[in-house]
Amino acid sequence: MRGEQHGPAQQPRVAYPDGPVPLPVGDRALEARRLAPALAEDGLRGGLLSWDGQLEDDARLVVAVARTAAAHGARILTRTRVTRVGDGEVDAVDERTGAALTVRARHVILATGVWAGELTGAVALRPSRGSHVLVRAERLGLPRAAVNLPVPGEKGRWVFALPRADGLVAIGLTDVAVDAPTTDPQPDASEEAELLEQASAALDLRLEPADVAGRYAGLRPLLASAAGRSERTADLSRRHAVLADPDTGALTVVGGKLTTYRKMAQDAVDRITTRPCRTARLPLVGAAPPAALRSVAAPPALVRRYGTEAPAVVALADRRPDLLEPVAPGVPYCGAELLWATRHELVLEPEDLADRRTRAGLVQEWREAVLEAAAPHRSAA
Ligand SMILES: Cc1cc2nc3c(=O)[nH]c(=O)nc-3n(C[C@H](O)[C@H](O)[C@H](O)COP(=O)(O)OP(=O)(O)OC[C@H]3O[C@@H](n4cnc5c(N)ncnc54)[C@H](O)[C@@H]3O)c2cc1C
Numbered sequence: 001m002r003g004e005q006h007g008p009a010q011q012p013r014v015a016y017p018d019g020p021v022p023l024p025v026g027d028r029a030l031e032a033r034r035l036a037p038a039l040a041e042d043g044l045r046g047g048l049l050s051w052d053g054q055l056e057d058d059a060r061l062v063v064a065v066a067r068t069a070a071a072h073g074a075r076i077l078t079r080t081r082v083t084r085v086g087d088g089e090v091d092a093v094d095e096r097t098g099a100a101l102t103v104r105a106r107h108v109i110l111a112t113g114v115w116a117g118e119l120t121g122a123v124a125l126r127p128s129r130g131s132h133v134l135v136r137a138e139r140l141g142l143p144r145a146a147v148n149l150p151v152p153g154e155k156g157r158w159v160f161a162l163p164r165a166d167g168l169v170a171i172g173l174t175d176v177a178v179d180a181p182t183t184d185p186q187p188d189a190s191e192e193a194e195l196l197e198q199a200s201a202a203l204d205l206r207l208e209p210a211d212v213a214g215r216y217a218g219l220r221p222l223l224a225s226a227a228g229r230s231e232r233t234a235d236l237s238r239r240h241a242v243l244a245d246p247d248t249g250a251l252t253v254v255g256g257k258l259t260t261y262r263k264m265a266q267d268a269v270d271r272i273t274t275r276p277c278r279t280a281r282l283p284l285v286g287a288a289p290p291a292a293l294r295s296v297a298a299p300p301a302l303v304r305r306y307g308t309e310a311p312a313v314v315a316l317a318d319r320r321p322d323l324l325e326p327v328a329p330g331v332p333y334c335g336a337e338l339l340w341a342t343r344h345e346l347v348l349e350p351e352d353l354a355d356r357r358t359r360a361g362l363v364q365e366w367r368e369a370v371l372e373a374a375a376p377h378r379s380a381a
Contacts, residue, residue: 036161037141040204053146056165058258059359060305063345064284065261071285078346085110085119085250096348107272108250111264114181114221116254122245123252124224127180131187132172133195134214134362135161135207140169149202159198165304166332166359168213171199178219185217214363223255240264242271285309299324301332306340313340328369333358338374350374 028046033039035047055061066076077092080101084091089104110116116123137143143163151157162170174191192215196207223241240256240263253268266277286307288296296303298310306313316336317323323335341347341357350371355361360370 035145036143036147038139038143038203038205039147040202042204047145049145052259053160053162055258056304057359059356061258061284063341063357064286067345068282068284072282076346079348082110082112082119085245085248087248108248109268109272110250110252111254111268112252113254114219116221116252118181120243120245120250120252121247122243123254125254126222126224127178127219128222129176129178129185129187129191129217129219130173131176131185131191131195131217132170132215133187133192133212134164134168134170134216135211136213137163137167137169139205139207139211140203143169147199147202149198151198152201159195161199165301166362168362171195171207175220181219185219187215187217191217216362221254240267242268244271302334302337305337313337316340316343327373328365331360331366331369333360333366333370335373338370342374 029041029044032044032047033041035049066074070076077094079095080092081095082090082092085108088106088108089102090108091100091102093100110119112119114125114127117125140161143161146160146162148158148160151159157175160170160172162172164170172195174187174194176191178185192209192212196209196211200206220238223237223239238255238257240260241254242264243252243254244250245252251268251271253264256264262279266279269279270277284307286309288308293303293307296308296310298306298314302310302313313336314324316339317334320335323339325334327333327335327338337358338353341353345357347353347357351361353360353374354367354370358370360366
């Protein structure tokens with residue numbers, strides 16, 4: 001039982017602070033079911049706990065990285081697509097207005113994920129789709145730990161049921177080779193059926209398509225190996241690489257994991273400067289040690305998402321306490337968050353609020369509620 005989202009198991013740590021406790025087998029199974037109540041009893045002998053996979057909200061992480069960079073002098077341009085990489089310059093187009101621009105720089109670093117091959121010939125990728133379905137936590141007895149299951153008949157592949165902070169459990173994930181990157185990958189019906197089937201095998205209930213509250217997929221920017229297309233994408237390395245394009249001098253940083261993003265950045269930036277890299281000691285906006293976060297005066301859900309900035313989010317509701325209520329019953333976002341994003345996080349259209357500043361877009365009803373709530377906040381900004 002653990003929270004890591006994919007890849008082979010790390011050495012698991014034991015659940016008890018004083019070290020391994022030799023509980024009788026029956027008690028170990030009971031403890032496992034206490035943490036994950038829907039686990040099937042039949043054949044269950046216990047569990048092992050580890051503490052990874054605890055990302056609160058990936059949209060908040062990306063926005064915090066961009067705002068931290070801006071605080072250190074970066075200029076952030078969203079909806080701007082690079083169309084050509086030259087020697088010390090890139091051509092780009094503002095996708096909203098169609099205006100063309102050229103940006104000149106001493107160094108160009110591309111961090112374009114699965115689209116890297118569109119801008120440089122220095123990279124060969126084998127994209128693979130990873131899909132998840134989302135089930136309401138109540139359906140699985142409000143689990144407090146992730147359940148990881150080896151996929152029968154496959155080496156090194158796992159299906160997990162990972163409780164999220166927003167009241168959903170993510171069940172994932174698949175590994176399907178795709179020919180070319182697309183901007184909005186979606187799980188297909190066979191992947192959903194496979195995930196429900198594999199998770200149900202370890203549960204004392206059967207998950208049905210009607211249990212699916214939402215779904216999402218992403219494309220892994222996996223580096224092609226010398227073995228070519230005969231190798232399964234599940235077997236390709238998740239390591240990152242920094243590759244130089246001999247024609248333009250541009251560097252591309254690609255592959256890797258969300259959890260290694262600072263190391264990826266360091267490896268890329270170290271290639272263009274001899275100044276010591278600062279990323280290891282650079283806190284993101286809103287970051288603070290756990291003890292300091294515990295004393296931040298704001299609702300815990302907002303502190304988890306905004307850290308020390310949570311009181312500033314709350315302050316937006318000074319004369320409108322309703323802004324601290326969910327935007328609609330059961331939706332885990334409040335109006336103050338939408339207003340905060342509109343004022344401070346470069347929101348250009350309501351879809352940004354639903355899909356890129358919050359993760360409301362994961363559940364259709366949540367998405368609709370956020371889009372409906374968005375209009376007045378945009379004018380309030
Ligand atoms: C299904 C799945 C599950 C994963 N699970 C985990 C996990 O459990 N743990 C973990 O650590 N990692 C995980 N990862 C890996 C992690 O999410 C990726 O490694 C990471 O998102 C890649 O980051 P990136 O910045 O390289 O690329 P991306 O996040 O894809 O960002 C690339 C950006 O470049 C932009 N772009 C592309 N082309 C252009 C252009 N021409 N002009 C301007 N902008 C452009 C795109 O719009 C995008 O914003 C997972 C990935 C997937 C797909």
